[in-house]
Amino acid sequence: MSSSYAPFMYLHPYYQSWNVKARLIRSYDIQHVKNGRKIWKMVLLDATGEPIQCIMFSKDVDHFIDKLQEGLVYCFEKVQVIPADNWLRVVQNPYQLNITKETKVLVVDTYVEDFPTYYFNLVSLHGVQSFKHAEGNVIDVMGVVIYASEIESVGPTGTIKQDIVILDQSYFAMRLTIWNHFVDEIGDRVIIDIFQNLILLACGVQVQNFNGSYLTTGKYTRLYINHKDPISSSLAQWYGLDHFAQLKARWIQTRGISLHRTLLTSNACRTTISKFTLMPKGKTYRVLGVLVDIDVKSFDWYDACSICNNKVYYVGDQVTCYKCSKKHSVQVVQGVSVKITIKDSNRSMCLLLFNKQVEFVLQSSTSQLKEWHDQVIHKEIIKTKWSCLFTSYVFILTSPTITSALSSYKVTYVTFVNWEEECAYLLKRVRDKTKTPSKKHRIINVDH
Numbered sequence: 419m420s421s422s423y424a425p426f427m428y429l430h431p432y433y434q435s436w437n438v439k440a441r442l443i444r445s446y447d448i449q450h451v452k453n454g455r456k457i458w459k460m461v462l463l464d465a466t467g468e469p470i471q472c473i474m475f476s477k478d479v480d481h482f483i484d485k486l487q488e489g490l491v492y493c494f495e496k497v498q499v500i501p502a503d504n505w506l507r508v509v510q511n512p513y514q515l516n517i518t519k520e521t522k523v524l525v526v527d528t529y530v531e532d533f534p535t536y537y538f539n540l541v542s543l544h545g546v547q548s549f550k551h552a553e554g555n556v557i558d559v560m561g562v563v564i565y566a567s568e569i570e571s572v573g574p575t576g577t578i579k580q581d582i583v584i585l586d587q588s589y590f591a592m593r594l595t596i597w598n599h600f601v602d603e604i605g606d607r608v609i610i611d612i613f614q615n616l617i618l619l620a621c622g623v624q625v626q627n628f629n630g631s632y633l634t635t636g637k638y639t640r641l642y643i644n645h646k647d648p649i650s651s652s653l654a655q656w657y658g659l660d661h662f663a664q665l666k667a668r669w670i671q672t673r674g675i676s677l678h679r680t681l682l683t684s685n686a687c688r689t690t691i692s693k694f695t696l697m698p699k700g701k702t703y704r705v706l707g708v709l710v711d712i713d714v715k716s717f718d719w720y721d722a723c724s725i726c727n728n729k730v731y732y733v734g735d736q737v738t739c740y741k742c743s744k745k746h747s748v749q750v751v752q753g754v755s756v757k758i759t760i761k762d763s764n765r766s767m768c769l770l771l772f773n774k775q776v777e778f779v780l781q782s783s784t785s786q787l788k789e790w791h792d793q794v795i796h797k798e799i800i801k802t803k804w805s806c807l808f809t810s811y812v813f814i815l816t817s818p819t820i821t822s823a824l825s826s827y828k829v830t831y832v833t834f835v836n837w838e839e840e841c842a843y844l845l846k847r848v849r850d851k852t853k854t855p856s857k858k859h860r861i862i863n864v865d866h
């Protein structure tokens with residue numbers, strides 16, 4: 419065999435055939451497509467650590483089946499270079515290799531040290547949201563496993579799934595939904611070892627968008643727990659020392675609410691009342707404030723949809739919920755909203771609370787409140803009954819746009835303040851500020 423092998427960075431499709439030497443780091447399941455055709459996708463890594471996607475079709479697949487094994491280093495002679503598929507590109511290389519029957523394949527050695535054994539191109543969990551419009555691509559992420567749901571059966575076909583939440587140095591907690599054989603692979607381990615700070619490396623996961631971004635496993639996914647590489651170890655070390663990250667994880671683990679709501683609350687951008695109105699739209703914010711007033715006159719009682727809690731409308735005899743489904747008969751429940759005022763050290767702000775939020779803050783059911791409200795003539799007296807006044811809450815607000823009618827901001831979710839986490843966050847911020855030295859006055863790190 420020839421002794422000259424081209425590094426992947428020099429490959430291009432204007433040359434008929436190439437000789438390359440590489441480690442086969444991933445061999446995916448053979449896909450059966452239309453008309454009995456087959457596609458076999460792989461990832462190869464050259465001596466410099468550069469990856470390339472490799473593809474084989476139908477009869478060539480039959481020729482090489484059982485002859486290529488993941489983990490080994492091979493010499494490939496007479497291999498074609500073609501533009502990479504746009505759909506589900508596993509690695510970011512504009513080209514891919516096409517192995518055909520004409521390609522000569524020779525295994526080099528079972529253990530070649532100068533060829534790297536793994537490749538990943540990590541996206542920060544906070545950055546995953548920006549992949550909204552790149553659904554054809556798969557990404558690699560890494561994080562500390564901070565939550566694992568029970569394993570769940572979906573539908574009658576025996577499909578199983580599990581939700582895992584991972585956290586990285588961007589302090590963003592991201593949901594990864596794993597399916598079927600991935601659940602068999604790691605499902606029990608992540609539940610049993612949930613407090614062992616497992617590091618999950620998820621290569622080739624897909625970004626989905628429904629009520630915000632989340633990740634899901636697919637046919638090009640590989641999951642590794644506590645993978646042996648420097649980034650995994652530094653992530654584990656970071657988490658072990660970061661008090662705020664640990665408290666954030668603990669809060670997520672102990673919530674009794676839906677996972678979606680938990681993550682929405684925990685990941686919301688922290689801001690203050692005065693800064694909130696200046697914030698860009700389309701994001702979720704969390705504002706901490708003391709509840710200083712409940713506008714008793716603003717109590718609004720209305721008929722709400724039992725599914726989504728939004729106001730229903732009556733068109734003739736028909737009850738209609740514009741948010742859910744117009745076609746199905748809508749169950750009507752009592753809905754309520756009330757205007758409140760909150761305050762922090764600088765400013766105050768008016769907020770509009772709805773149903774569940776009103777019930778949570780006033781610690782009573784809607785029907786109880788209605789009864790009470792109807793009975794008491796001097797509404798102001800009601801206020802003295804509520805211990806929620808002068809208590810601090812975290813309010814989740816989605817958009818700095820005032821709801822016109824009541825000149826107040828709509829609340830998405832409200833919860834108690836976890837002071838331990840808030841303090842850890844403030845301490846982290848103070849530390850981060852002192853850590854960024856200007857070029858003129860560089861602070862010498864004396865920790866080591």
Ligand SMILES: [Zn+2]
Nearest residue numbers: 723726739742
């Ligand atoms: Zn509805």
